[in-house]
Amino acid sequence: MSRFSLYDDEAHPSPWQQTWQAFKSSHIALVGLALLMLFVFFAFFAPLVTPYDPNSQNTEALLIPPSWAANGSITHLFGTDALGRDLFSRIMYGCRVTFGTSLLVVIIAMLIGVTIGTIAGMLSGVRSSVMNHLLDALMAIPTLLIAIIIVGILGSGLVNSMWAITLALIPQFIHHTRSFVRSEMKKDYIQSSTLDGANYLQVFYYSILPNMIEMLVVQGALALSVAILDISALGFLNLGAQAPLPELGAILAAGLDAGYLAPWNIALPGITIFLMVLSITIVGDGLRSALRKRVNR
Amino acid sequence: MIRILLRYLVLFSLTFLTLSALSFSLVYLFPTEPVTTLTGITPQNLVQHEALVTQYHLDDSYLVQFAHYLGDLFNGNWGVSLFSGEPLLDEIMLALPATIELSAYAMSIVLVVGIPLGCYSGLKAYTGSDYTINSVSVVVNSVPVVWLAVIFILTFSLQFGWLPLSGRINLLFDIPSQTGFLFIDILLTDNIDTARALKDAFLHLILPTLAIAFISTAALVRITRRSVIDVLNQPYIIAARAKGLSSRQIFFRHVLRNALLPALPLLAMQITTLITNAMIVETLFSWPGIGSWLIQAIYQRDYSALRMGMLAVSTLVVMITIAIDLFNRLIDPSREKYESVTI
């Protein structure tokens, strides 16, 4: 500490700093975070790092193996696909599309879910058990089914598949927010601020929300990995992103057509989705155990 | 007890009503004529159009229509497929058992492998073997199911040629569908080589089942492990230890039960994931189940099929979820609100 400390006081790190300290102590979590940062970087700066336009075809360079293969070429790091498009560029853009849309989906679902969940948790009037159970039951409808129905109504496309996944994620946020808010409402500090004359909005904004953020981050990480798996699965089934949009699931599906001749067209997009989800899971797990340690301390 | 049962019955009825209302609203949401989505018949002329409208009460208010819709549902009059013209009830009754079969086998693998592994990992928490099991399950849980299935096909079917990659059984075995559950149908079919048919059906089952089971097993291991660790930290375990019970007794009397109960709701959520994965895997392995049927329907824009398929699948999944919930409530009635564990 460079700052002069007048009192010989013990340093009191903020809760976030405490969590970070605990998080930092796990090497795996750090590796996961680094990997995640890499994907975030690709998502934002794909146009800067990609050597080719992801959609430009080169008929002279069909199905070139990746650069580390015996007959690969250094001009195409990950090789090319059946239309001569540079796979590295497509996967980088794929990270952007898949990761970016998933993030957007989770944020939208979180905003809606938290709003509804908070209202449901704070207003005892809406506490009808049937309503809550109904919501829980609807939560069980598979994402794929919701997506199929939405595609049926609106037609296929990346944006429509995003709506489907948002719809599927919202109930989980409602569920968690509701039980969190309800358990929190019983606590003394809320009662005291209510007695101070704070209205619902103030109670929520000043008392509950700050305590809820950690829960939301953890839930958000979980939802993000689910969203990525779902978006790519829908892209793979040709219900989500449409050609030639580089979406990782759609790239994987296109790779299947030449799969036997060019297995890297299956392996590389698959590994990318896998690593993306893995890094999010590791970071989410790391955060969760860091929070647990902090609370237990 | 009866009160609880009654409450769940009401809950189920309400959910079903909501779901059928949703499927009914699809009649007006899908971009075809309501008559066509509802019946699966494209009217050839105005006379037929009028007749259908009258028959299905489409000129009445929405409430009356919905009442008739519910009546038709219970009478088994589900309409016909726009594409094939077959009655939807028959088609769904043919496809649904295939999916149930696949999911049931996968689920049993998940339970048989996942719970013991999770308990073991939880008991040995923070040791080398726990560390290994936990990291493997984190890794497996992150694998996209389509990719896993493709890798399985490439490895076990194409590279080694051990296992077939498509369908429930080699088409050369002509097994008429009686129950829809293949193994029972094989036993019911005469004049085929039953032993070979059973072996063939079994071989067809391995890859899709494993592809689905892998991912859900990993999830269950993580759920069980976390739950066991939480229970182990409870005071009553320390008390039991102080009482001098062996770790074996502690595990079976106190840990197992108390760990599995809060894990149940999460297990119910895993069933949804498992069925979603089953539906995706079906399309890769040409498994003639409800998933590939629905995806085919959306490719063909077979709206009447989508409408009924949506209702059938969602009702099934919701029914399973509610049943697990009910089961949980029945074996542990004291628990007003069980807080589910996190992973």
Place this chain on the structure above:
Amino acid sequence: MFNRLAWPVTTAVVIVMLGGCSPQKYSSNINEGLVYCSESDPISMNPQLDTSTTTADATAHQIYNRLLEFDPESGRIRPSLASSWTISDNGLVYRFELRQGVQFHNTAYFTPSRTFSADDVLFSFNRWRLQEHEFHPVSGGYYPYFESLGLADNIADIKKVNSHRIEITLRQRDSSFLANIASDFSVILSAEYGDALMSAGIPEQIDELPIGTGPFKYSDYKQNHYIRYDINQAYWQTVPAHSLIFDITPKSSLRLAKLMTGECDAVAFPARVDHAIIREREDLVLAEKAGLNIGFWAFNTQRAPFDNPLVRKALAYAIDKNTLLEAVYFDSAIRAKSLLPEASWAYQADANDTGYNPVLARKLLDEAGIKPGFTMSIWAIPVERAYNPNARKMAELIQRYLAEIDVEVNIVSYDWTTFRRQLRQGNHDSVLIGWSADNGDPDNFYRPLLSCDAIPSGTNRARWCNRAYDDILDRALQTENIDIRKALYLQANELIFDKLPLVPIAHAFRYQAYREELSGMVINPYGGVRLGGVTKARD
């Protein structure tokens, strides 16, 4: 205790894997039937109603027979249900002697009481020929093949001479008539079955549960899944050795995978990209045969400046066809000089051809008064076809060639339905498209592609109308003498080369991939696949 639990699981998995172990192919001991993996659902079980290859594959040669058929090797017309035929001197009256004792299928839904006779021929032909026939409106009442050729109009009368002899009278001579009768679509249905269905009030069933005389009997069909056929034990030719199953598998990669594991014995349309793999493997066979098709580049001759033959010639000299063949067809095609492929009896080996000569091309353009920087459009079909597996790619290659002679190219591509509609309206400058023949007769190439009458029906993409050319074609139909006809078609070739309404590019090969255990697989260049004579070795 959990360590102990792990072992049974591992052991079980290992046993399962070893139990199924038979390298490269899991199902080597199941061979009661033949599995053909087809690419799509047939539209109908009756090829009279649909001209798609998929429908023809699933029905024409499995369930039915025709009066005549093509020899898949030589392309000659040979007897089938008609044991012999005579043609009157004026070429208008055809008399067919019908085979005796041919059984129709005996199935769960129909038991024939009599054998094949003249009534069945009349029933089958009159169904598509006569508007007033009671079966004409059944299942839509649209018979595309016969309508597009004007066959229904040209038949004046079909007469039953006796139970096994019929006489067909034409209005005009038509030397391609026999070829049309032998095509996949001229199948013979059972009149007795039709009558039974009509009196039962369910006439549509004739196209859903088919009855024919072919090597296989229809047994069961599940959409998107399979079609099952039983052996027709009473078949009048060689009874097939196996029952037959069509396993409907739309994805070509999955078809290849199933072929490798032995779940399919033969597959339809192996993808070009997989050919190398199939050739590499010893247990698979990739048969190829020059197909009866042509891929070409047609100019819209009704639009300036493409109404000037000089311009068309210049553009033809500007492209290198050999590169197109290499890049688009991966050399699985033959360079086309005229309309006809080598398999046709009227093929002209020494036909004139345009070579790659950009200097001459530019000179011709200058002569025609086309300034550098001239812009034109090339329309590329948006779908994959045997005659052109990747038109878009071909268009891009041509774009580069034309840039060398200072002609700029816009590539146009719509959704397939819109594309065909726009094309029919003649909104294109030029188009990359092609034609697959339905029968072996040269008229099936020359007439639909370039005759005046074919402009409104939409098959003449060049919109080229030349009376002299039409006259040659008509004269070629007026005679049965092959030498005279061939000489006339050589004249037509010269005329085409002189005016160049279209640039012939390639005759693509047709492919069939199957397992090496199969014998008797023959590619049929004249339409659908034939599986009746295929046998599978037991191993």
